[in-house]
Amino acid sequence: xxxxxxxxxxxxxxxxxxxxxxxxxxxxxxxxxxxxxxxxxxxxxxxxxxxxxxxxxxxxxxxxxxxxxxxxxxxxxxxxxxxxxxxxxxxxxxxxxxxxxxxxxxxxxxxxxxxxxxxxxxxxxxxxxxxxxxxxxxxxxxxxxxxxxxxxxxxxxxxxxxxxxxxxxxxxxxxxxxxxxxxxxxxxxxxxxxxx
Numbered sequence: 625x626x627x628x629x630x631x632x633x634x635x636x637x638x639x640x641x642x643x644x645x646x647x648x649x650x651x652x653x654x655x656x657x658x659x660x661x662x663x664x665x666x667x668x669x670x671x672x673x674x675x676x677x678x679x680x681x682x683x684x685x686x687x688x689x690x691x692x693x694x695x696x697x698x699x700x701x702x703x704x705x706x707x708x709x710x711x712x713x714x715x716x717x718x719x720x721x722x723x724x725x726x727x728x729x730x731x732x733x734x735x736x737x738x739x740x741x742x743x744x745x746x747x748x749x750x751x752x753x754x755x756x757x758x759x760x761x762x763x764x765x766x767x768x769x770x771x772x773x774x775x776x777x778x779x780x781x782x783x784x785x786x787x788x789x790x791x792x793x794x795x796x797x798x799x800x801x802x803x804x805x806x807x808x809x810x811x812x813x814x815x816x817x818x819x820x
Contacts, residue, residue: 672779677790677814679707683728687812689768691790692819693777701777703757705770707792707812710762716797716807717757717770719777720789723815730810733789735803750776759797779818790814 675693689707696702705717720733736756756776760768777785793807 672786672818674819675779675786675816676819677816679790679792679812679814680725681709681812682725682730682810685709685811687792689792689812691814691816693779693785693816695779696773699778700773700775701779702773703771703777705760705768707760707762707768708766710760710766710768710792710811711794712762712764712766714759714761714796715768715811716791716793716795717760718791718793718797718807719757719785719816720791723787723789725789725813725815730789730791730813733791733810733813737785737788756797756799758799760792785816786818788816790816 673695677691677693679687679689679691681687686709687707688709689705691703691705694702694704707715719737720735721737722732722734724732724734726732757774760770762768777783779786790813791810792812793809794811795808797807
């Protein structure tokens, strides 16, 4: 009789194990499906006031600097950028979809960040990529400083830039060529993080 109970107990344990494994497998499939549905990161916190990105040079470049994003009282974002060791002239400046600067050429940051509009254009055009920030203009010493306010970006919700990448390009963004403005190679990359 005890041998019979042992066999029943063993069979029940096996069924429970199979059932739990099946549930875990379905849960993983559901999570993977959700992850693949969209690359949009949404932050429900609305009290984030500022964000910072430190720019590091890609392979073969010496460009570096920092960018701050500060939420204004009206909800718009003030962008302040200082980038060094650039060639004199204009350089494309964009928020990219991934906060990943692990590849030597910066291409791991993906393409320009967009939500509703998947076409490239000027900073002032709201029917283009969210991440289209125009150009930085480096002086004769290779230093570019820019400050502007935009309603394209956000620190929460659909157009949230927290955790995304910022790229500075080798050449000028012409604001027309699709999908990148023809700005060339990526000379600096950084990841946007919440700052105090």
